[in-house]
Amino acid sequence: MTDTTPAGALLAPAKPAIKPARPYFSSGPCAKPPGWSPARLGTESLGRSHRAQLGKARLQYCIDLMRELLALPETHRIGIVPGSDTGAFEMAMWTMLGARPVTTLAWESFGEGWVTDAVKQLKLEPTVIRADYGELPDLAQVDWSSDVLFTWNGTTSGVRVPDGEWIAADREGLSFADATSAVFAYDIPWDKVDVATFSWQKVLGGEGGHGVLILGPRAVERLESHAPAWPLPKVFRLTKAGKLVEGVFKGETINTPSMLAVEDAIWALEWAKGLGGLEGLQARSNANAAALDRIVEERDWLGHLAADPASRSKTSVCLTVEGADADFIKKLAALLEAEGAAYDIAGYRDAPPGLRIWCGATVDTADIDALGPWFDWAYESVKSA
Numbered sequence: 001m002t003d004t005t006p007a008g009a010l011l012a013p014a015k016p017a018i019k020p021a022r023p024y025f026s027s028g029p030c031a032k033p034p035g036w037s038p039a040r041l042g043t044e045s046l047g048r049s050h051r052a053q054l055g056k057a058r059l060q061y062c063i064d065l066m067r068e069l070l071a072l073p074e075t076h077r078i079g080i081v082p083g084s085d086t087g088a089f090e091m092a093m094w095t096m097l098g099a100r101p102v103t104t105l106a107w108e109s110f111g112e113g114w115v116t117d118a119v120k121q122l123k124l125e126p127t128v129i130r131a132d133y134g135e136l137p138d139l140a141q142v143d144w145s146s147d148v149l150f151t152w153n154g155t156t157s158g159v160r161v162p163d164g165e166w167i168a169a170d171r172e173g174l175s176f177a178d179a180t181s182a183v184f185a186y187d188i189p190w191d192k193v194d195v196a197t198f199s200w201q202k203v204l205g206g207e208g209g210h211g212v213l214i215l216g217p218r219a220v221e222r223l224e225s226h227a228p229a230w231p232l233p234k235v236f237r238l239t240k241a242g243k244l245v246e247g248v249f250k251g252e253t254i255n256t257p258s259m260l261a262v263e264d265a266i267w268a269l270e271w272a273k274g275l276g277g278l279e280g281l282q283a284r285s286n287a288n289a290a291a292l293d294r295i296v297e298e299r300d301w302l303g304h305l306a307a308d309p310a311s312r313s314k315t316s317v318c319l320t321v322e323g324a325d326a327d328f329i330k331k332l333a334a335l336l337e338a339e340g341a342a343y344d345i346a347g348y349r350d351a352p353p354g355l356r357i358w359c360g361a362t363v364d365t366a367d368i369d370a371l372g373p374w375f376d377w378a379y380e381s382v383k384s385a
């Protein structure tokens with residue numbers, strides 16, 4: 001047979017035979033835990049008052065499970081608040097900032113969002129320490145006599161702080177960690193964290209809507225001794241007559257929670273406990289990140305946006321694609337979505353064009369492994385189109 005392919009034309013490789021069984025790679029809301037089904041959720045607390053004995057017991061159980069799985073010391077309080085991670089972090093900013101100078105760290109979009117809040121909304125004049133997408137700022141520059149705001153894992157660049165060593169043990173200011181893509185994936189040294197926030201929608205594969213607020217003793221001291229210069233809406237108020245509202249940390253939520261989201265979180269937490277807890281979750285995330293790294297290593301057209309492996313995320317892993325602009329990435333991601341091979345893998349809208357693959361614990365490693373041939377197929381297909 002005569003080959004009629006024009007010289008120089010590229011042939012896309014054959015479509016791979018094996019698809020990821022669960023092609024859910026979004027960086028939030030993230031894949032549900034394996035085996036999850038709405039039919040498996042507890043529903044007895046639905047259609048009832050969340051302040052009835054049952055509702056309160058389920059909220060408290062959820063809090064207890066989170067404490068256990070995070071290995072949170074007794075020194076720290078943990079509560080469920082409105083507004084997902086954003087609500088929890090803003091609640092902390094609005095209630096505690098203004099007492100001393102502020103430093104904000106930003107190396108991607110979410111950290112930059114907290115800078116905007118501090119500058120434009122709270123009219124603070126923070127010291128801002130920035131780095132470009134893919135890099136971490138110089139953490140040694142941080143002045144711990146100020147309150148310090150940072151993102152433990154920058155979800156839009158795939159860059160995280162490597163550990164808590166850089167946080168001064170004798171700090172005068174408070175450390176505020178937006179830890180939404182970090183908790184349940186890394187060891188968090190709680191003695192270095194005064195405030196941490198997260199949402200169930202990330203590593204647990206739970207629902208958005210609610211945030212989780214963790215307060216160390218020095219944060220409580222701040223709340224009880226500092227009255228912000230600005231008004232506080234009801235959903236942000238954590239003190240009454242100068243005293244912490246302890247009910248928030250016992251399941252007495254400020255306003256009405258979604259008990260369905262709470263039941264969903266309980267299911268995910270029980271799944272996590274069944275894996276061996278924090279270690280089990282971390283092992284899954286590490287295995288996923290390692291599997292994705294193998295795929296990257298095998299292809300010279302794929303790279304990591306986070307140059308330094310020590311600060312490379314194990315959850316929101318961001319990849320560079322040689323020669324790809326935003327349009328190329330859009331087409332590649334759309335192609336994989338249309339095939340049911342990978343959902344939601346285009347990088348964040350403000351980040352440099354690239355791919356972002358969630359490697360948190362709810363993703364199965366076999367599904368990451370299956371992505372390699374699909375990347376090849378989609379890359380060549382878009383290039384030759």
Ligand SMILES: Cc1ncc(COP(=O)(O)O)c(C=O)c1O
Pocket residue numbers: 027028083084085086087110151153154155156178180181199201208209
């Ligand atoms: C680091 C970080 N902070 C904040 C948010 C906002 O989270 P939420 O939508 O749960 O408020 C996200 C979501 O992706 C995030 O990754």
